[in-house]
């Protein structure tokens with residue numbers, strides 16, 4: 152829901168709102184941005200600074216005092232200062248006693264210090280209640296309001312009341328607080344913004360590996376083989392023909408790999424007869440990056456579409472068409488029209504268009520700004536039902552592409568089948584297993600397991616231990632059907 156304070160300055164505040172004074176230590180980028188946002192949301196803001204001069208950069212309506220004076224004005228103090236400068240707090244021990252200190256700091260490297268910044272602050276000031284919050288929100292996002300995908304604010308702290316007060320502020324700013332527990336969680340929260348695309352790494356390496364494999368495979372079949380056998384120079388195929396083989400194959404395999412972990416998870420649950428056992432780590436990680444896998448696949452599908460659209464303007468294609476026509480004129484003989492070939496060709500294109508359209512739809516609905524607008528059932532419907540339909544259409548598109556040549560021994564070169572045949576292995580396997588899984592007898596058992604039923608009730612104890620909830624959550628939040 153939109154927060155009314157997001158873009159408007161507060162109009163008239165009533166007296167109780169006016170009393171909500173928050174102190175911010177540090178007039179740097181983050182302190183100023185947060186102060187500006189708080190002012191808009193009805194708080195009065197006092198800055199603590201080394202120089203007490205009001206600067207034009209500071210939001211008007213705020214006050215700048217020395218650190219110790221500012222601290223006296225509020226019992227909540229937001230520390231928008233880098234950790235390296237925390238040592239001066241020792242001089243403020245007395246005035247900061249009993250105050251709620253909100254540590255927003257981040258580091259430059261993962262695990263830069265033995266203890267988290269928030270724990271360090273708590274050690275420096277044992278009399279204060281330290282709460283970690285706001286570190287995943289950037290100063291830029293606070294000012295520009297570009298918080299669509301990152302409204303979540305991780306909060307942790309040892310004092311429940313202090314944490315609650317900070318969470319109230321977070322809510323008032325139109326953000327979503329996520330309670331992460333005690334201050335021990337601060338380290339993880341501080342590492343979070345430093346991770347570089349953690350969920351994109353696996354899809355990236357996987358797609359690179361697929362591209363490289365299919366590229367060399369196609370080079371052997373389409374360039375080296377004709378050269379060795381007929382001394383034909385086909386190297387020009389490196390520019391468009393081979394990429395336009397590698398990209399759709401990568402897209403199809405990646406799309407199938409979005410749905411493979413869900414199928415493996417279902418088989419594991421059926422085999423174990425319970426949902427309360429943790430999935431292996433690799434499977435959990437794989438399930439968590441399905442969205443990224445899907446988006447990378449969509450990128451490759453997009454490239455395939457563009458490469459396909461330019462086919463008619465290629466010199467090689469125009470040359471071949473002219474040559475065939477000329478040969479037919481010289482021979483005074485034309486090709487008969489073959490209805491089955493026309494059917495195959497049209498169905499191939501049509502399946503491709505529909506598959507790509509649904510693929511786009513899947514990609515768009517997985518974007519946070521769109522998925523926030525649909526409810527959970529709608530999201531699951533799109534990601535699961537439409538997802539399988541997309542996979543089916545794209546697999547059919549590839550099968551029909553093979554058409555009459557499909558599995559014909561004449562297509563083998565050095566015993567190597569066409570690349571698209573290899574590309575079909577995983578998608579077909581996923582579709583076949585999924586088809587088996589939705590058979591009523593198996594589907595019923597799986598649904599019962601997912602509702603908590605256990606084949607072997609002894610297992611139920613294990614449900615209460617460990618992090619079994621993680622696996623079941625990964626299963627049901629990232630679409631149990633996927």
Ligand SMILES: NC(=O)C1=CN([C@@H]2O[C@H](COP(=O)(O)OP(=O)(O)OC[C@H]3O[C@@H](n4cnc5c(N)ncnc54)[C@H](OP(=O)(O)O)[C@@H]3O)[C@@H](O)[C@H]2O)C=CC1
Pocket residue numbers: 176177178179180181182199200201202230231232233234236255256257258285286287288289290291
């Ligand atoms: N910028 C961002 O987008 C985000 C920043 N953060 C965190 O917020 C904190 C502040 O970041 P940011 O505002 O960008 O940093 P800045 O360098 O812009 O500001 C830091 C402020 O710290 C104060 N300060 C106190 N003592 C010292 C000292 N000895 N030397 C220098 N400065 C001192 C200064 O305020 P004064 O001159 O008034 O004393 C200074 O403006 C950091 O811990 C950072 O990790 C967290 C999330 C996002």
Ligand SMILES: [Cu+2]
Pocket residue numbers: 399455503548
């Ligand atoms: Cu295609």
